[in-house]
Amino acid sequence: MPTLTLALEAARSRWGAGQGTPWWWAADAYVEAGRHALIDVADGMLFSRACAVADEQIAVLRDSGRAEDVAELAETLFAAGLLRVSPYLGNMSGLSFESAHDLWRERQVRHRLVHPDDSVAPEAAEMPPPLVAAEEAVRYLREAADLSREHERGRVLKALAEALSMVAGLKQESHDKEIRAAAREAFDLLDPVRDPLTHLYLLRILCLSGELSLPGNLQDVLPLPLAAVRDRQGMREAASVLAEALTLAEEARRPDLELQLIEAADRELPELPTDSYRRRRWASEVHCLADNRLGCFAGLIRVEEAAGQLRNRADEEGWPPEERAATLIHLAAHARGNEEEHLGRALTAEARELAPELCRRCGPALDYLDGTLSYDMGLRMWRRARRPSPHVTSPTHSPPMPCAARPIWR
Known part of the structure; x- marks a missing residue:
């Protein structure tokens, strides 16, 4: 970013901040590079500068008043909207929004410890709250959608x-009607081969809303093979397509598709580029182990x-150790969210004793499952410790557990 900053200011000084000048090209590069950098580092100063550059470009295009600039204005509004939400959503694979945002904030603190800048006021170095950034993005994106056509309109929607x-999610209010309408139109307009990642996200929304059913096989889910995405758009884009498709299959309760995706990734993307993609893969892997006998x-x-x-069924039917262990691991993965994570940890320990070779093969996924179960246990204990004393304001009994699902055995 320092090199791009120097290039941007040098171009401004030499040619001015005008459309079609070297400054304009440097500004495009600065905004896009800044968006990607902010996904990894929560830098409030960089965020402010990148937003200011995008807004300056928008002002130049508005002032021109030329009809031929409408498409570029739409694209620049789109970039400005993405800039405001990508930092908060870019590393969510395998995490909830809250967990991803907490992790991102922790990276910001570590970055400041290593790279202190006393010349910057603390409030200037802070990113805006997620809700403020998201509401700003909505305003930019609505205008961009009004000015866009065909495939590009699909991307904006x-x-x-x-x-x-x-x-x-942040305001705890429903926008379902507008979200569904935007997704429905975008799905019809978008060319899935040109943008497979966006296609999968839209398919997720429409499947969740019951408007579409998930296709039966992997070839009908992925517009392009993962290797083709990798060769055309790079490893990170291919990993993002994998993560989005795994999330889609998980939400549809299709472990068969999750397994096909993992097998394809082992062939075509053996080294995923960042932790967020690896988390997404590990989270799916424990639901689709080959010897598992428990349905999702x-x-x-x-x-x-x-x-x-x-255990009773395994004894009656004589399951071999690997089937018992794989089913125990899958059951442990369903222990999250119902205050039985400690039982999930006990089940994974039992699986390790039963089938050490299986657990070695799925070692990273099993370690990640143990880690998430332990994290959930610790987080719940911390929240309980922060609650007011029961005799002051809290009820003296725990709320009833939601009605539990019945296990489905294969």
């Missing part, structure tokens, strides 16, 4: 749906009761 989802299901499950049923 997808980004608008994503920003609206972020606003809805929606909702919570009473893990202790299901584990007893599992």
Whole structure:
């Protein structure tokens, strides 16, 4: 970024901040590079500068008043909208929004410790709150959508749906009607071969809303093979397509597709570029182990009761150790969210004793599962410690557990 900053200012001094000048090309590069940099480092100063550059470009295009500049104005508004949400959403694979944002903030603190800058006021170095950034993005993206056509309009509408989802989650209010309408139109306009990642995101929305059913095989889910995406758009884009497709398959309760995607990734993307993509792969892997006998299901499950049923059935039918272990691991993966994570840890320990070779083969995924279960346990204990004393304001009994799903055995 320092080199791009120097190039931008040198071009401004020499040619001015005008359309078609070297400054304009440097500004395009600065905004896009800044967007990618902000995904990794929460730098409030860089965010402010990149937003200011994009806004300056928008002002230049508005002042021109030329009809031929409408398409470029739409593209620049689109870039300005993406700039405001990408930093908060770029590393979410395998994490909730809250966990991803906490991790991102921790990286910001570590960055400041290593690279202190006393000349910058602390408030200037802070990123805006996610809700503020998302609401700004919605305004830019709505205008960009009004000015865009065909495939490009589809891309903008997808980004608008994503920003609206972020606003809805942060404000706890529904934007479902507008999100569905945007996704439906974008799905019809978008060329999936040109932008497979956006196509998969839209397919997720429409499957979740019940408007479409997930295709039956991997070739119909992916517009292009992962290797083709890698060769055309790079490893990071191919890894993003993998992560989006795994999320889609997980939401549809299709472990068969998750397994096909993991097998394709082993062939075509053996080294995923960052932790966020590896987390997404590991989270899926424990649901589709080859010897698993437990079907995937929606909702919570009473893990202790299901584990007893599992052991009884395994004894009656004579399951071999690898089948027992794979099923225990899958059951442990369903222990998250129902205050039975400690039982999930016990199940993974039992699986390690039963089938050490299986657990060696899926070692990173199993370690990640153990880590997430431990994290959830620690987070719940921390939250309990921060609650007011029960005799002051809190009820003296725990809320009833939601109705649990029944395990589905294969």
